[in-house]
Amino acid sequence: MREFIPSAARFADLPARFPLFRGATLTGARIAYETVGKLSPRRDNAVLILTGLSPDAHAASHPADTRPGWWEAMVGPGKPVDTDRWYVICLNSLGSCKGSTGPASVDPATGRPYGPDFPELSMEDIADAAAHTVRALGIGRLACVIGTSMGGMSALSLLARHPGLARGHINVCGAAGALPFAIAIRSLQREAIRTDPDWNQGRYDDGAYPERGMFTARKLGMLTYRSAQEWDVRFGRTRITAQPREDDGPFGHEFQVESYLERHARRFTRRFDPNSYLCLSRCMDRFDLGESCGGGTDEALSRISLERALVIGVETDILFPLHQQEQIACGLSAGGTDVEFVPMDSAEGHDAFLIDTARFGPPVAKFLTAF
Template sequence: MTEFIPPGTRFHPLPSPFRMKRGGALHGARVAYETWGTLNERRDNAVLIVTGLSPDAHAARNAGNPDEGWWEPMVGSGKPIDTDRWFVVCVNSLGSCKGSTGPASVNPDTGALYRLDFPELSVEDGANAAFDVVRGLGIEQLACIIGNSMGGMTALAYLLLHPGAARTHINISGSAQALPFSIAIRSLQREAIRLDPHWNHGQYDDDTYPESGMRMARKLGVITYRSALEWDGRFGRVRLDSDRPDEEPFGLEFQVESYLEGHARRFVRRFDPNCYLYLSRSMDWFDLAEYAAQEPAGGDVVAGLAKIRVQRALAIGATTDILFPLQQQQQIAEGLAAGGAQADFLPLESPQGHDAFLVDYDRFGPAVRDFLASI
């Protein structure tokens, strides 16, 4: 399979071997990243962005790539993450197919793609890889680490595993552990991919790509990324053109179906199925409660969060998010406060569900801008 690497992406070599949390190690691995702004002489103005499952490192336009990034309204001169003040780094997740080493990369030990020979991947592995990138840039302590969705998990792991690595933290639509509903959805997504005959136990290529499985997985994901309120307001019960020929029984009839189909088809050939499986499962495994197992209460996620030490934190969520529901961001703020941080919880009345941080910039932009302006 092809890796999808934006122009201008830079690469950081990880130490070899790079030990993985659940066993195994990577040799000759790398992490893709991009930067914006200028690191000051004190090296204390760095902001790290860790992403959700599918984004690459190209969060916004920069000198290496003039194309619009996936978080373009948030990163840049005069924007909420202001590159006139901050030196911004965005990393592509370890295990991805967009520049960082993952199942779609070549295994140097065999000369073939890793596929399912890639070691079991955890969120903590991604956090350790991102930490190595930051240290490789000569940054001892971040001014802030910002994580959204899966990146919110990665940011918490980063802070827990590397005490003192950041002064502040913004957690956007993230969580400290996977909840049963989210696990169930991701399980169905993985099953859709694995049951596609073309997946073939991970042994597919560009000509025998498990397109149907990836389409179904992506459709299911998109349904949970937005809210019923938005689906109603955006599409209602509007039907497709009734004059079009009926190509197949039970085919697409409503505009919302056509939207999901188009969205899925744009995605499927732009992401590697095995990488999707690995990253999805890493989120299901993530649980900061395991780091509190030795506490008297044992296995409490708030106790796990309380082990993190930052000066200030902000946990933001959307009221309509069903995938990473609002109580998880509230829990993050409470747990970090229990660890001594000045931590605030900000629920935003956005109708756009989990994906609100990618589209509802009128609400999320000011929240991020105000926090960064205060540190």
């Protein structure tokens, strides 16, 4: 079990005993974060970014770590999330393996990684840990919480559970709860990992590692992060021409789309802790803002108090389909928030927010400029 911590990550300690939504308690946990930009003397220019399942806290390059971040095109001086004006905090989610406490972290009670003994985590815990971190940084009120993908879930949870912590919200390809198609996909991803004999009930190591399961999980993910339309144009029926092919066995790969999935999966399998993947994946399935807050999803959304919100979705997104962002927009609006809903016709599916930044940039810039 390994953690993958960005070089410039800083850490905020959670309370010594941090109570979890489902009843357990985490001891001595911490949250990894990075900041870009400068906090204003009035401490009123902080923008929090909550990430999807796999990214770390390195959203953008900055002097302490000049590597491009996972949202480099969107965050930086003069960019849509303009760090000349905003003090941007990006968090690694609780339960992840990129610096925040998760299954790959050492359990202070045993001196060994938690592994499968990491307590049951919920989206509400990810939200609470983020809220605690913001306050630990001396910020009483955020200008804006931005949540992308899974981060769009944890952001809603944070807003519902910590009223007044943010004035504005940008929800990017998020959802107020998981629906059965996405649950089915994630269930199959988890099953691929859990049934890999090398998962060994969560007690793997670098030698005996559930590589095959992680591989399948990632490929299945890629199928839902992009869109059929994009692939029709990008790959069509083009064959693999390179010799030797990566998978040349009986019934082996033959088309470029297969080779593309293979390359992406190879890059991922050893760079994300499998138990952490299982843990965050299940958090998403279990997330239901309406169930968590009581009263149903629409009511829970309408009770969130914000000045303004921007909700963006993508027409070709099959994992977090557009009607889920529409629900967020309508629900927030019903509660009196001034909401702008932007459906994008990007071809890139769920991942469009990472790729089609030419289209995502302008509404985000406009929203933040008006603040």
